[in-house]
Amino acid sequence: xxxxxxxxxxxxxxSVLGVSLIAFFVLSxxxxxxxxxxxxxxxxxxxxxxxxxxxxxxxxxxxxxxQAVEALTNAPxxxxxxxxxxxxxxxxxxxxxxxxxxxxxxxxxxxxxxxxLALAPIAERMGIEHRGEPNDPEQAVTxxxxxxxxxxxxxxxxxxxxxxxxxxxxxxxxRALEITRLDTFALPAVMDAIYxxxxxxxxxxxxxxxxxxxxxxxxKDRIGESTTPAEAKSAVERWRRWWLAFETDYVxxxxxxxxxxxxxxxxxxxxxxxxxxxxxGKDALGxxxxxxxxxxxxxxxxxxxxxLALAYFLAVPLGIASAYRRGxxxxxxxxxxxxxxxxxxxxxxxxxxxxxxxxxxxxGLWASVLLAAALSAEPMRQQRTELMPVLVQEYIQAAxxxxxxxLRVLVMHGLRNAAIPVITRATMELPxxxxxxxxxxxxxxxxxxxxxxxxxIQHRDTGxxxxxxxxxxxxxxxxxxxxxxxxxxxxxxxxxxxMLLRRRRE
Amino acid sequence: xxxxxRFRKRLSHSFRMRTGALVLALFALAAVFAEFLxxxxxxxxxxxxxxxxxxxxxxxxxxxxxxxAEERHKNDTAIWPLxxxxxxxxxxxxxxxxxxxxxxxxxxxxxxxxxxxHGARAALLLAVAALLFAVVFGSLLGAFxxxxxxxxxxxxxxxxxxxxxxxxxxxxxxxRAVYPDQAVWSLAVAVAAVRWAxxxxxxxxxxxxxxxxxxxxxxxxxxxxxLRVLRHHILPHALRPVIVTALFAVPSIVLLEAAVxxxxxxxxxxxxVMLAEAASGNWRAPLCAVLALGALVGASYLLxxxxxxxxxxxxxxxxxxxxxxxxxxx
Numbered sequence: 095x096x097x098x099x100x101x102x103x104x105x106x107x108x109s110v111l112g113v114s115l116i117a118f119f120v121l122s123x124x125x126x127x128x129x130x131x132x133x134x135x136x137x138x139x140x141x142x143x144x145x146x147x148x149x150x151x152x153x154x155x156x157x158x159x160x161q162a163v164e165a166l167t168n169a170p171x172x173x174x175x176x177x178x179x180x181x182x183x184x185x186x187x188x189x190x191x192x193x194x195x196x197x198x199x200x201x202x203x204x205x206x207x208x209x210x211l212a213l214a215p216i217a218e219r220m221g222i223e224h225r226g227e228p229n230d231p232e233q234a235v236t237x238x239x240x241x242x243x244x245x246x247x248x249x250x251x252x253x254x255x256x257x258x259x260x261x262x263x264x265x266x267x268x269r270a271l272e273i274t275r276l277d278t279f280a281l282p283a284v285m286d287a288i289y290x291x292x293x294x295x296x297x298x299x300x301x302x303x304x305x306x307x308x309x310x311x312x313x314k315d316r317i318g319e320s321t322t323p324a325e326a327k328s329a330v331e332r333w334r335r336w337w338l339a340f341e342t343d344y345v346x347x348x349x350x351x352x353x354x355x356x357x358x359x360x361x362x363x364x365x366x367x368x369x370x371x372x373x374x375g376k377d378a379l380g381x382x383x384x385x386x387x388x389x390x391x392x393x394x395x396x397x398x399x400x401x402l403a404l405a406y407f408l409a410v411p412l413g414i415a416s417a418y419r420r421g422x423x424x425x426x427x428x429x430x431x432x433x434x435x436x437x438x439x440x441x442x443x444x445x446x447x448x449x450x451x452x453x454x455x456x457x458g459l460w461a462s463v464l465l466a467a468a469l470s471a472e473p474m475r476q477q478r479t480e481l482m483p484v485l486v487q488e489y490i491q492a493a494x495x496x497x498x499x500x501l502r503v504l505v506m507h508g509l510r511n512a513a514i515p516v517i518t519r520a521t522m523e524l525p526x527x528x529x530x531x532x533x534x535x536x537x538x539x540x541x542x543x544x545x546x547x548x549x550x551i552q553h554r555d556t557g558x559x560x561x562x563x564x565x566x567x568x569x570x571x572x573x574x575x576x577x578x579x580x581x582x583x584x585x586x587x588x589x590x591x592x593m594l595l596r597r598r599r600e
Numbered sequence: 601x602x603x604x605x606r607f608r609k610r611l612s613h614s615f616r617m618r619t620g621a622l623v624l625a626l627f628a629l630a631a632v633f634a635e636f637l638x639x640x641x642x643x644x645x646x647x648x649x650x651x652x653x654x655x656x657x658x659x660x661x662x663x664x665x666x667x668x669a670e671e672r673h674k675n676d677t678a679i680w681p682l683x684x685x686x687x688x689x690x691x692x693x694x695x696x697x698x699x700x701x702x703x704x705x706x707x708x709x710x711x712x713x714x715x716x717x718h719g720a721r722a723a724l725l726l727a728v729a730a731l732l733f734a735v736v737f738g739s740l741l742g743a744f745x746x747x748x749x750x751x752x753x754x755x756x757x758x759x760x761x762x763x764x765x766x767x768x769x770x771x772x773x774x775x776r777a778v779y780p781d782q783a784v785w786s787l788a789v790a791v792a793a794v795r796w797a798x799x800x801x802x803x804x805x806x807x808x809x810x811x812x813x814x815x816x817x818x819x820x821x822x823x824x825x826x827l828r829v830l831r832h833h834i835l836p837h838a839l840r841p842v843i844v845t846a847l848f849a850v851p852s853i854v855l856l857e858a859a860v861x862x863x864x865x866x867x868x869x870x871x872x873v874m875l876a877e878a879a880s881g882n883w884r885a886p887l888c889a890v891l892a893l894g895a896l897v898g899a900s901y902l903l904x905x906x907x908x909x910x911x912x913x914x915x916x917x918x919x920x921x922x923x924x925x926x927x928x929x930x
Contacts, residue, residue, distance in 0.1 A: 573765045
């Protein structure tokens, strides 16, 4: 039985994958408006410029810099396109140099000069500007050729990595120069080196690294002398999130990484990465999703589980009594008494209770009680219908004939066979009860998952809804396994069937 | 006497069945003929402009308000609906029952009777559309999985199991985030997306149960095609559980809609919206809505219960609590 349950639990993985794919596709239909001038960068940051599931042509620093050079040389001088291309080149910075400087020989002299002049801001950032040479049309090309001849060998990933490590450790001026001269080429190594500080002593290297990253990218997100480790942690998280979106702007894709980018450089791939590495990311209001989810799930789970337990505690005896007195006054009375709250639905129950002022005394308790009232009709009815065919069986009549009292007949003989579907129903009902739970949460003003979901719908917050779908999936699989296991535990015949099914499947 | 006749006899003698069917039929009629019962525009009008039939349905643009309709047909001969107010036309707020307003008006002056009648349309349209889709889709998939078996069975049965236990409210939330417009169809799609699995499971179970039966083998030996065997020999067995499940699904869908409307993303003009108005402390509309909801849910519940019981021959045979007396006698 345990092995069977474990095997079934493994279904969580394909299920989560399938549901996340479907939910991601559906939620990608939600239109996203990003206000402001830098909407292009923001779209890039939120992965919106990537294809949904497959990226046939992932862009990297190589393709981007070549495109920028192409655009720059083809656009008329002083035009808006030329300015855009130059900005792009400057943004890519040192990481683009290995793809821009070597092909200088193949260009016409005029183009060469234009590209070299466009690179001037990079030279300034790198601190290698020498007597205005990069800005002088006569000398810019020679300047860059000379630079590449003397420093080109430094543009290698291992060199950058050791330079960054040295800088983090010693933080001297000379080490800083090493990295500034690599410009954005050192960024992958810097992003690799940043870490979440645990104490104040661990702060200075991180401060240096973030200052360097901030210098080469122009992102003003540094930490100062007085920053606490907690603030530094969120700064690191922000940088990592940024790096998730912008990594390929500074790293060339080659071989295996290019093949992986086919799947990873997509909106879905990025989302999975964000979910796994960055703990679900942030919601529309900028709160960390995981913390929010755990906090709210506590409220919802208490109401839901207490309500469900109470509902079955009421429903099973009522169902038995109802089947016992089938068609008589008691049966009808019970049917009416559970149907009325069912019909009033959690909506009206919640509102009534709210107006009666029950919300002020233990809202969670009242929510559970009302949830139980609204939910008990279905299991009551099921208990009744399950028990009725059992009660006309011959072995029941035999028990009555032997002189067993009604209680003994009903509970010992009848219920034994009729309770199983009702009990297994309880596990299946968890997801169904969620709707009623949301309603009661709303009526009583409880800050549970329901409230957050309503906000998410209003803000069209896809992150929260994705998370909710995934939780729903895990929940559904767990409910499925629980149902099977309770079935197997309660009914030996069923255990046999389950095993048989398994063997046949194998 | 054939089984079908027995079933019919049991049903026609059942009080629950008759009550349930009658109430459901009344609601269905109200939903279909809502414009005859309550609307701003006349049912039929003839005069200078010729004959106009049901303008509220065919030319709503020409009738922006109640006053416009009255003005337009001032000199015409016209048959007006029972109540001359649409669900959105405003008159005096919070009026008691009168001839013009059979159930009075709500706090915004909208006629409650009109709102109820048009709300019935929203409720039934949602339930019927969702169930139709779920039954067709679920039956096809279930029959396919059960009949073909093996790999394809797994492909259908595993996701169906998952979908059946998936919280419906989450699907509704996702759909509403994509289509915030409070239309019936998008909610129907969301409901159907979780409902098909139950039908598929039932149909699949029946198909597997009878797939190896002797009469199926005989039909195959006589040269019937797979499709014919499935349609004529196997699927009729699945009809009953599907009918019972679908009937029981009606109240649960209607209640789900009420809950979703309360949360603020249901269907425009539905009973759930009326229910939610209780939040502002005005009980007139919610009371009407809860009575209508109760009648509809109760009726489908009664009908489903009666049909389900009539289909189970063993239970039907044992009347009242005779089982106890019989046991004593034995």
